[in-house]
Amino acid sequence: KAVSVAQFGSEQNSLLGLNSMSTPGLGDEKSVNTLIQAAKSREVIGRVVTELNLMRLAGFSGGHPNNSKEARENAISTVSSMVRISLRKDTRLIDFNVTGADPEQVASLSNQAVLSLVAELESQKSKTMQGAVQALVAEGQRLQDKLTKSEIAMHDYKRSNQAISLDERKDLVLTKLKELGSELNHQSKERLTLETQLKACKEEQLPRDELLSLPTIASHPKVSGILTQLSNQKSALALLAERYKPKHPKYESVQAVISNQEQQLTTILADAVHMLESSCENARELERRLQEQLKKQESEALDLEQLAVQYNVLKREMESDQAVYESVLTRIKQVDVSKGMETPPIWVHQLAMVPGEPVSPNAKKVVGSSTAGGFMLGLAIIGLIVMQDRSIRSVEDARQKLRVPVLGMIANL
Template identity: 75%
Template sequence: MQQSVIPLNQTPDAMLLLPEARAETAGASLNLALILDGVRRHFWIPMTLAMFGMIIGYSYYKRQKPGYEATSVAQFGAEQKTLLGIDGVGSSHFGDEKSVNTLIQAAKSRDVMGRVVTDLKLTQRATFSGGHPSESKEAKDHAIAVVGTMTRVSLRKDTRLIDFTVSGPDPDLVASISSQAALSLVTELENQKNRTLQEAVQSLVAEGERLQEKLKKSEIAMHDYKRKNQAISLDERKDLVLSKLKELGAGLNRQSTERLTLETHLQACKEGKMPRDQLLNLPTIANHPKISGILSQIGAQKAALAVLSERYKSKHPKYEAAQAQYDNLEQQLDTLLGDAVGLLKSSCENSRELEKKMQEQLKQQESEALDLEQLAVQYNVLKREMESDQAVYESVLSRIKQVDVSKEMEAPPIWVHQLAMVPTEPVSPNAQKIVGSSTAGGAMLGLAIIGLMVMQDRSIRSLEDAREKLRMPVLGIVSNVTQEPESSGRTQNAAMRAEMVLKTHKNIAESFRELRAVVTKHARGQKQSYMVVSAVPEEGKTFVSTHLAVTFASQGLRTLMVDLDLRRSRLAEEFGISKRGCGLTELALGEATLADVCHYTGIPNLFLLPAGRHVSSPAELLANCDIKQLRKVALKAGFDRIVIDTAPLIPVHDTLVLGELADITLMVVRCNRTPSVIVQEAMRKLQQTGIPLSGVVLNRLTRRSRSYDYYYHNSYYRPREIENGDDTRLPVRNAPFQQERII
């Protein structure tokens, strides 16, 4: 798979100024992007396990026997309303959730299941008896347990329907068990209701008999009390006594008032304070027989004088005679009024006597009323007790009648809504469910394994991960190219393939140019050399060095690419140069000159110094020769850039003897593969040998883990530009180097 370079979303200065201290941690060690990337890289694991699960599920499905289901439906009523509001004693109400749950549990009870076993004679079947005799208790218990496992009782949501679903291999049998289970529940509840009603009626009858006997005793006790105390008309006597008592009280009050008035008048007469006219206005004086007679005569004589005065004068004998008679009557009245004290005193004494008699009568009447009240208290106690017994007795009789009536009119608490039909198609095993579940289980297991692999992965997985673990500037990012150019293949050499990639993918070419700008600014002096290293093989350092060299050459800079991997040299073969030709080994041994070992690659300005023939001790060869003179000779020969491909650091120590051969040292790290501790160990070796490491290039970083700057590269170069290509190059300064070999 070809690769492309994606630079950091930073300016070169920013990358070079990154501190070597610990970088900020970006995100958790495990996130969705890493998991998705792991799935992309290891997709064969869930696919293989899903296929394996599908095979197991299908095998399990083929071994299963067909199963059938039959469902009977029972319906229960809510709180029942009977005629005239009469509720049955044994009525069952299912108006709340607890009552409904109780009904569901009752449908699964041993009594209901036992009735099903008995009615269908299931103990005579070997699958239900469990090998026990059909008439034994063990056979029935085993059959009840089997029926219970086959039966599923459930309430339909938002309805009053109960489903009795029975599963089994025999369609006729499951239909019979389902129907019988519903019928058995109805029968069991009806029997419970009848037993409850019967017990209630018996209890009410016994209570009625007891209350009847008690009422009889209460009536006898009340009758004896009336006869003993002559209280037959106690209420009438009581009313009469109370009425008379009120009259006596009112008369006594009037008499007391009259006596007080007389005493007041008597006292006034004794003191002589009352005139004649006021005395005559007193009822006691005015109503006296003598005084009232004289007053009548005076009135008549006064009228006669009035008549005579009209006929005669005052000196007339008749008038004078009448006047003398009138004066005589006035004199008699004055005489009688003179004895007014005696009259008032006599009237006061008579009033006191009358008041005393009335007080005695009132006391006697009060005593009689108290006696009647005492009799009434006991009488009322007996009367209330008798009335209470009578009311309770009548209530019990009424309840007994209500139970008899409601027993006939009350609807059953539950009834069969629909009996089960014999199923014609099996419901199990469900091929889609079994195979789908096993396949999904295998896929989920594969995903879990990938998740564990991602969690246990200690490699560099992202840009932030590299900054955190390596603590070095990341100078470039290389990602996978999902599609190679159509003309690429093994028939082309490495230079041509690299050039084709740079032509076809404008964003890749721009990324290499930016990487070139970063490392160029980081180099010392005008003449620059670059050494590309890696911790272990297969990191992609040859790929990075090749593309970097092509990028330098495309800028018009004469570039020399040196293969210092003397153990596993590949550049000569990749560039289509014969391995038997001269190379670095011959140059180090003094057997050839630089002009003899430099080969033209076919790309303008790009030349290759291959490794040469194989030697037994490459490290000793590099250590004994003055390899640092290679840079001086190459720069003196007219090369502007030198790109050195080296051996891996961990397996061999060939690269460690090079010292400061190059101005820039780049370490290529393959993402999602090489553990960070291996890379850190390689960096430690470079530090110990005095080779300064300039930065890191991340290789094969997935698109989900790379920086967002790739989006801008990808969107800036439109498809038309990528398809047409734009291979504008700088003028080539290669003079005598446009031939196959350097002369």
Template identity: 25%
Template sequence: MSEGKDNEQHGTHLQPVSGKGHQLTVYDPSVQQFEEDDTIDLREYWRVLVKRRWTVLGVVAIVVTAALLSTLLMIPEYRSTAQVQISPQSARILEYEDFSGEGAGGGRSFQEFLTTQFEILRSRSLSEKVVEEHELADHPELAGEVQQRGLVTQARSLVGTVLGAFRGEASAAEPGQRDPVRAAAKRLRERVEIQPVRNSHLVNVSVTAFDPQLAAEAANALVQEYIESTLQRRYESGSEARQFLEGQLEDMRIALERSDQALMDFARENNVADLEERLEMSRESMRSMNDRLNEVQAELVTVTSWKSLIEQGRIDNLEPVVEDEALAELESQLVEAETEYAQLSETFLDSYPAVEKVQSRIDNLKSEIEQRKQTIVDNILGRHENLQAREQALKDSISDREQGILALNERAVQYNILKREFETNRELYDGLLQRMKEIGVAAGVQENNIAVIDQARVAAFPFSPSLPRNLALALVLGLFGGVGLALLLEFLDGSVRRVEDIERLVDRPVLGMVPLVKLKGRDGKVKKRPKRIEKLDESISHYSAVKPTSGVSESFRSLRTSLSFATPEGMPRTLMFTSAAVGEGKTTAAINLATVIAQNGQRVLLIDADLRKPRIHREFNCLRAPGLTNRIARYENTGQDNSAIHPTHTQNLFIMPAGNSTPNPAEMLSSERLARVIDGCKRAFDHVIIDAPPTLGLADALTLSRQVDGVIFVAMAGQTAKENFRVSMKRLAQVQSPVLGVVLNGVDLDSPEYAYYSSYYYSYEGDDDELGDGEGGQGRIGAS
């Protein structure tokens, strides 16, 4: 799998580490991969349920058995039901609104009204009244002398007691235990059920009891007391309303008289009769004065402009001066006189009488003109002062008139306030008086919106327990519980079980699956693994040699084929088998693979490199030494030393045991002499297969993995923990081990998880394998 494709598929949830010629990517399962398809695979859930079917069936059997025993132990219970009609309003004998608040009017919804009535039926006071009126406190059932039996009932009672003690309810229950009426009422309330009939005003009031007579009597008594208490509340509400209205009516009468007297006094003191006429006259006068003021102010603006010209000495520019006819006549005469004077001056001297006469006339005209202008100026100034005085007088009159209008308005407002108060008080008084009369009339009429439709009858058959119903419910609950437990167990199972588990953790393929083999003796029973192997066919490790046509042999031949395509050069010359921990089948897998390769005509050397717990020599019933450690120690001295290599019963298969024990296995496996030993073996054999130690907690396998062409990791189905598998693969990736893939060992073909593979392998293997007289091996391939 390429890096680009891998990252595209799994996003950022990868931990890639480069390996030899490849890149090994280990996925982190603790990070949720949102990019993956989150659709629900129903077949996966079905697989889990089939796999854990005995868990589901066991839970179902336990629950159904418990329900059966509990039902058989329970005392029969009887239920009696009385049906009543609860209408939103009473029958309207009078056309007056209900004053008791018992109806659904007044803006309240009918559902809220019904809920209120249900709570009244369940109320403590109503139950106590039923117990007292009908003397039910001494009944054995309500006195607590008769208790329901059954496992579920006892468990429910125990849980209720514990929860009550935890909430501190024990002290609250003690007074009820000392008062038999309260205790009996509490037990009665627990037996009452209120059920409305859908789309109607009908309500079923049911009571459940061991005594059918008690159930019917209590149901009828509850309904009867409920009706009587409703009527009693109506009567009490009417009396309270009448008393309240009487007090309110007297207070309102006094308030009405006071407001009426205040209105009359105010009208008399302020002459309210012609108040509107006076107010209108004042407003009309004010409008007339405003008009006159506007005229005066406009004239004053003009005269003020003339005064400004006078102050500037521009009298000749004044409009009155320019338009004055007398002044114009004088100026015309002056022009004529000056013309005549000019003509005479050309002929006569100034002392000539005619000239002097014309000069005197000119002087008189000029004097008259100046006097006329001064008269016009004086008139303008006097007019200006007069206009200013008129303006101020009009303003003062308008201000006085405004004050008068405001005073009249205040009186009108105050009068209207007093008038509205009087009218409001009169309306309230009339309303209270009308309501008072209605209550007086309604007091003698007993209206009720509740009617009994059916009385409760004594039940002929028990209501509970229902054996079919309880068993059906137990079956459903058992199925749910069993399925939930099965899914929980599957979720808590942290082991590698299927190919998909491996593919989620690492980007290396599953090269093969080795089926779980259940070896049986001639008595048909599965035998345990013998502590010491006396014959070759007693070991599961030699299954491929003993039964070459079995499904196990076929699985290793399939592994051999997969390895042939593992690299472009074909099957790697040197292979190393390792696992996460001991007991996962790496040694057995290595022996069986070496066997099928040798059966194919190729020379194979199997080396036991697990120097801490070697096992190859025991599997082939030979001595441990000389072996690998001996050859490494003597390699430089002797060069080639074939004494460490032993032939086996299988043609072309040779083994090299671990050799003598060494205090430092890791140092020996990391030495350069080991590499020369492996190179020498590669020249002498077609393939070299190395059985290495586990990866967790040891550095031996990590060191050795750098000396081989390919590493095969063995995981035991249902045993290898996913976290151990992930950590082991991560350690191999960190040292750039050439991991080719994974072999899933110990696959139980009887499990529904591997139904497809089961049909494939069984087609080759046939019946279960049998051993001879000796004890057979454990049915799991190669627990090393």
């Protein structure tokens, strides 16, 4: 009998479903049973048969030709009957017990059973990892193609709608829209002011000083020009008054100019209603043009907004494809890095040694069992003899067996 030992890890393994164990216990019973059944599987036993080339041995091939299907099936069946796999209580150790007539053969079978289980699990793990990598690569290629299509669609949309600098155009239009809105509000207020002043002029004759207090009248080019000239002439007259008397020719000349300018101002102010009406008309025209410009800017802003909706849809789709594609690339790199770093699900704890003595027959056990059996058999025979003995050995025996009164007893006859 030869025993080799395998140990399974406490880390979670996706292939066998072993759960993480924080204590030295066994973990999930189903997971352990799955591991034991994997050790008994045809794949593992088949590896043992192949590695040890057992099909060439008559005791395993069953007389079938070497390397035939029948010889392999018979060898697998024979090895399965020789190997007994069990879990050590309260440990993570699995014993591979093999019994047979050849000591070296049972040791080889036991060791190869452990090695084959480890190799089979590593092979399955490698296939699973390879399949995962291939799936990730295929998904990455699909996402790359999708990302390329998204980029092309976005580029075509920009070119067909002249949306190369859509954000900049949108900012400019919004800025212009705000400026026009502010200017239109200001112009509307100015028009209302002019209309109020015009209404006041039409309803009552305002004196000269009140007319000049109106900003529209005072800022009129003709009025402002006359007022400037009057101010200059009055300043000059004040200087002349310090040097000359009112009858002096220079003094009179300046007075004449001032009088003439006063008459011109009076004439201009007499037409104040016409001036206000002209200013109101100009204000209305300017307001109308501003409204047209504002509507045009609003229409352009709506068009840009419509372009931006589809543009943002394409942009979000492209960014989403880019993010998913990068995440898949990152996952592929992580899988490549972790290939050689993961802890194996099971490894060899101890290989079997060639047994030095047979486990059957056990001489000590046979002698002990025979002695105990002989003793018990002797006791049984003695008991049987005693039970079969019908001789009368005492007065009581005579009374019980003969069922007559005892008259007397002779000591020696």
